[in-house]
Amino acid sequence: MPLPTDPAGRHRAIAGTFTERVRGVSDWDVPSPVEEWTARDVVRHLVEWFAGFLEAGAGIRLPQGPSVDDDPVGAWTAHADAVQAILDDPESEGKVLSNRHMGDVPLPQAIDQFYTADVFMHTWDLARATGQPDRMDEEFANELFSGMEQYDEMLRQSGQYGPRVPVPTSADITDKLVGFIGRDPSWTPPA
Numbered sequence: 001m002p003l004p005t006d007p008a009g010r011h012r013a014i015a016g017t018f019t020e021r022v023r024g025v026s027d028w029d030v031p032s033p034v035e036e037w038t039a040r041d042v043v044r045h046l047v048e049w050f051a052g053f054l055e056a057g058a059g060i061r062l063p064q065g066p067s068v069d070d071d072p073v074g075a076w077t078a079h080a081d082a083v084q085a086i087l088d089d090p091e092s093e094g095k096v097l098s099n100r101h102m103g104d105v106p107l108p109q110a111i112d113q114f115y116t117a118d119v120f121m122h123t124w125d126l127a128r129a130t131g132q133p134d135r136m137d138e139e140f141a142n143e144l145f146s147g148m149e150q151y152d153e154m155l156r157q158s159g160q161y162g163p164r165v166p167v168p169t170s171a172d173i174t175d176k177l178v179g180f181i182g183r184d185p186s187w188t189p190p191a
Helices: 007-023 039-058 073-088 090-094 107-130 139-149 152-158 173-180
Strands: 098-099 105-106
Touching: 007 073, 007 107, 039 073, 039 098, 039 107, 073 107, 090 107, 098 107, 105 107, 107 139, 107 173, 139 152, 139 173
Parallel strands: none
Antiparallel strands: 098 105
């Protein structure tokens, strides 16, 4: 079943999959495919960066959940629920997120484009680190890959992505996308 295309529906589906992976973690200190990050750090990244981005750009402060160090599951679910509440609020449609790099973007679109897409890609990191299913929704992965590929040089210069990891032309879209963002699709946690 394809992902919804509206920001609220897409976030609900993608955050829901990430929540399933979060609930499936048995060792939060296992290394992740992101160099120097553990499974816990994947959750920390999503919970921490977006809260500051949202407050700085839209003046919206997310409610504080539990600490990722003390309760990564609780921290993630509180955070995901708070973001979903913003997207489900009809008043969000009229709000914008302002950023010096991208200008003014309607709030739901900004959340979808920058945050929900990030959750989608980091789901692979958490899944791969913890031995859970890691294949991505093909349609959305294709959409992201096609959109990002045209900005390859700019994205590399931003520091947000590592060097592109070459993958065979026959690779599936999950491997193509994770290779593009600087992950080795064949990465496995150390034994």
